[in-house]
Amino acid sequence: MDLQCKESSLGRLSEQDCLNLKAKVMELNTNMARLNMWWKQRAKVKWLNEGDGNSKFFHSYDSSRRNSNKIIKIKDEDGWLVEEQCQMEEVFLRFFQKKWEARRSNLEGWPTNTNSMNSWDKNLLDAKLSMAEVEEVVQQLGGNTSPGNNGISHTFIKVYCEIIKEDFWKAISYFFIHGKLDNEWK
Structure with a gap:
């Protein structure tokens, strides 16, 4: 607190005071994180001790949750x-x-179809997806994140792209044609 008051009155701190303030802020954040964890663990312990049984705590918790949604x-x-x-x-x-019975929409001032997209944009949207475009997107993917629940990360796809490229392309093509992934490609 003294360091913060000193900073507000002087407008800046010396290098040593600045390091001390950073250390104190880090210590405070660490203690707050520990306290937060302690409260979370304490709440779970109470729930484990009293929540699963046929107790007053369990019934009041359940009734409260049900009544708040009713x-x-x-x-x-x-x-x-x-x-x-x-x-x-x-x-x-x-x-x-x-x-909703008498809703009217005012479309005045909205762009017409010819104003919204030029022919180049329309052709780009209508163009077929190429394998080169897919490979470019794959190389731009992030690291160890997995877009689905199967656990296959972007890194896996990048590293093994040459090996799985054909099957990957077939799955993507199937999706664009049918609008869904067949179980064979999941």
Whole structure:
């Protein structure tokens, strides 16, 4: 605190004071992280001790979670409170039907199709995907991240690109033709 007050009054700190301040901030962050971990572990211990049993803690926790996700009553369009489930469903249904029945869109000022894309852009979008484009994208991928739940990382794809290139290309082509991946290619 003294170092921060000194910095605010003088406008800057000496090199030694700056190093001391950085060390104190790092010590504070470390202690806060430890305290955070302690609270997380303490909460889990309490849940393990009292949560799985048929206890008052378990039932109050479960009831609280269930009640926070439940709509108990609503006001209808006339301002009357409705508490019955079937009546609440009717109020919601009437509200959304009325909300969307007479919607009009103003398209004034929006660009026409000819203004939005030129012929070069349209041809680029219509062009077939090439293997060179796929290889370029593969080389630009990040490191050890996996886009799916199969655990195959981008690094694996990059390293073994020459070996898996043909099968990879077949899978991508199948996807662009059919809009889905066949189990054979997953």
